[in-house]
Amino acid sequence: MDQKQLNNEVKKRRTFAIISHPDAGKTTITEQMLYFGGVIRSAGTVKAKKSGQFATSDWMEIEKKRGISVTSSVMQFHYRDKDVNILDTPGHEDFSEDTYRTLMAVDAAVMVIDSAKGIEPQTKKLFKVVKKRGIPIFTFMNKLDRDGRDPLDLIAELEDLLNIEGCAMNWPIGMGKELKGLYDITNNRVELYRKEGDDRYLPLDENNKLPAGNDLEGEGVYDQAVGEVDLIKEAGNTFDIKKIQAGNQTPVFFGSALTNFGVQTFLDSFLDMAPAPGEHKMQNSDDIVKPDDTEFSAFVFKIQANMNPNHRDRIAFVRICSGEFEKGIDVTLQRTGKVMRLNNATEFMSDQREQVKSAVAGDIVGLYDTGNFQIGDTIYTGKKEVQFEDLPQFTPEMFMQVQAKNVMKQKSFHKGMQQLVQEGAVQLYRTYTTNDYILGAVGQLQFEVFQFRMKNEYNCDVVMNPIGSRTARWIDPEQLDPAMSSTRNMLVKDMEDQPLFLFENRFAENWFVNKYPDVKLSSKL
Numbered sequence: 001m002d003q004k005q006l007n008n009e010v011k012k013r014r015t016f017a018i019i020s021h022p023d024a025g026k027t028t029i030t031e032q033m034l035y036f037g038g039v040i041r042s043a044g045t046v047k048a049k050k051s052g053q054f055a056t057s058d059w060m061e062i063e064k065k066r067g068i069s070v071t072s073s074v075m076q077f078h079y080r081d082k083d084v085n086i087l088d089t090p091g092h093e094d095f096s097e098d099t100y101r102t103l104m105a106v107d108a109a110v111m112v113i114d115s116a117k118g119i120e121p122q123t124k125k126l127f128k129v130v131k132k133r134g135i136p137i138f139t140f141m142n143k144l145d146r147d148g149r150d151p152l153d154l155i156a157e158l159e160d161l162l163n164i165e166g167c168a169m170n171w172p173i174g175m176g177k178e179l180k181g182l183y184d185i186t187n188n189r190v191e192l193y194r195k196e197g198d199d200r201y202l203p204l205d206e207n208n209k210l211p212a213g214n215d216l217e218g219e220g221v222y223d224q225a226v227g228e229v230d231l232i233k234e235a236g237n238t239f240d241i242k243k244i245q246a247g248n249q250t251p252v253f254f255g256s257a258l259t260n261f262g263v264q265t266f267l268d269s270f271l272d273m274a275p276a277p278g279e280h281k282m283q284n285s286d287d288i289v290k291p292d293d294t295e296f297s298a299f300v301f302k303i304q305a306n307m308n309p310n311h312r313d314r315i316a317f318v319r320i321c322s323g324e325f326e327k328g329i330d331v332t333l334q335r336t337g338k339v340m341r342l343n344n345a346t347e348f349m350s351d352q353r354e355q356v357k358s359a360v361a362g363d364i365v366g367l368y369d370t371g372n373f374q375i376g377d378t379i380y381t382g383k384k385e386v387q388f389e390d391l392p393q394f395t396p397e398m399f400m401q402v403q404a405k406n407v408m409k410q411k412s413f414h415k416g417m418q419q420l421v422q423e424g425a426v427q428l429y430r431t432y433t434t435n436d437y438i439l440g441a442v443g444q445l446q447f448e449v450f451q452f453r454m455k456n457e458y459n460c461d462v463v464m465n466p467i468g469s470r471t472a473r474w475i476d477p478e479q480l481d482p483a484m485s486s487t488r489n490m491l492v493k494d495m496e497d498q499p500l501f502l503f504e505n506r507f508a509e510n511w512f513v514n515k516y517p518d519v520k521l522s523s524k525l
């Protein structure tokens with residue numbers, strides 16, 4: 001690919017994630033988008049979920065069992081002149097860590113809100129992560145086919161709870177049983193509910209009047225919508241693309257994912273406004289990597305084992321930041337300086353995975369991995385060293401002692417532990433003197449998933465004994481005296497053999513600090 005082609009390819013890319021509280025409709029809207037992209041033939045998760053068939057984004061066995069989306073997956077499709085990458089994010093709060101890292105790999109976010117519920121806790125949490133990155137956020141107020149909250153209220157809530165300006169792009173005409181359509185402010189038309197094809201659009205004339213003899217004449221809800229649109233045009237936030245690009249204003253779209261109402265209009269506007277892949281900063285210098293630099297560079301944001309039960313593989317997901325990925329290229333792994341050939345890579349087209357021929361900035365490729373990669377790793381071609389900024393780390397709060405139920409299964413136990421820990425959802429520690437395994441996670445569910453996968457994928461039953469919620473504090477090895485350890489402040493070491501205490505509670509930590517005033521403790525390494 002020459003420079004001009006590379007440029008053109010990068011400009012077509014749109015890479016984003018959907019953030020929402022569980023049940024707001026993320027899966028449903030994702031499926032609608034995949035449907036528009038021609039990736040799946042029919043969209044309709046609800047029925048499918050009930051009959052035991054699952055959304056293409058729900059891969060793992062455990063997700064099916066629990067009906068929640070646990071892992072991040074990647075879906076790619078071509079729509080109009082764009083190549084779209086959707087990075088799926090687990091909705092359950094116990095998996096927020098996985099989601100945070102995925103959010104580091106996108107250029108924009110879509111926030112799906114249930115219009116009956118407004119902004120829910122998980123949305124708020126994820127919003128904060130996205131906001132920090134300063135990337136554009138687009139809002140879809142979902143479930144308009146149900147009675148929800150006053151649209152003016154919903155917009156005000158964005159400002160009140162999230163501190164972001166909301167700018168309405170369209171406005172509901174009725175709601176629930178009274179839903180008649182959307183007043184499309186941007187395109188100056190009305191989109192009728194439950195109409196197919198071009199029939200569903202009614203253009204407005206220069207005085208914003210509907211054509212004579214239309215379905216909406218005399219409908220009270222229409223007059224109300226017009227009144228509200230006038231109000232927001234006058235008193236609402238003015239559309240400001242600069243603010244949108246910086247994540248300080250969010251364009252707001254109303255609709256109903258389930259009835260495929262307003263979704264395509266949303267997708268069209270979103271893809272026009274969302275940015276193509278941008279520059280990436282380096283960890284230790286002010287240098288930047290531009291997306292159309294010809295040297296290839298990428299970072300690993302997720303590692304996952306055994307996504308396909310037919311192949312016992314492990315995949316490192318990398319986000320390309322520059323250059324072109326071609327099968328068989330030689331890259332340097334920045335952390336070790338090791339050069340490796342990338343022969344086996346896969347890109348993600350909903351449920352089938354296809355071999356990648358070439359991919360550019362913004363694309364996600366999955367690299368088959370035999371244990372070379374860690375989360376946060378940078379890979380690059382060319383002589384100039386590239387190291388992207390570190391990904392955020394989390395400190396686990398819950399801990400479990402783990403062992404294999406059957407001592408004869410030590411080998412698969414160790415293998416499973418190593419691989420699952422490398423995926424980054426759970427952290428592994430060893431007790432300082434006895435070398436027992438301790439797992440740390442941000443939530444209970446992660447332990448359940450771990451246990452389930454050990455059995456399912458590594459054929460190893462594990463026994464876990466909770467040691468409760470604890471605070472992890474690292475200590476300088478120079479200052480360490482093993483006699484400092486007790487059951488209230490358990491001494492363990494992390495994967496890099498660095499010592500830390502797991503304090504039972506704040507009281508235990510304070511006691512320790514008082515007893516050893518010179519010892520420095522830190523919440524992160």
Ligand code: GDP
Nearest residue numbers: 022023024025026027028046142143256257258
């Ligand atoms: P997720 O947890 O955010 O992925 O949510 P899902 O897409 O699985 O949707 C959760 C539930 O809400 C399902 O029962 C969907 O059918 C339902 N749902 C999604 N979108 C809509 C909508 O626009 N209207 C209505 N009435 N229900 C919806």
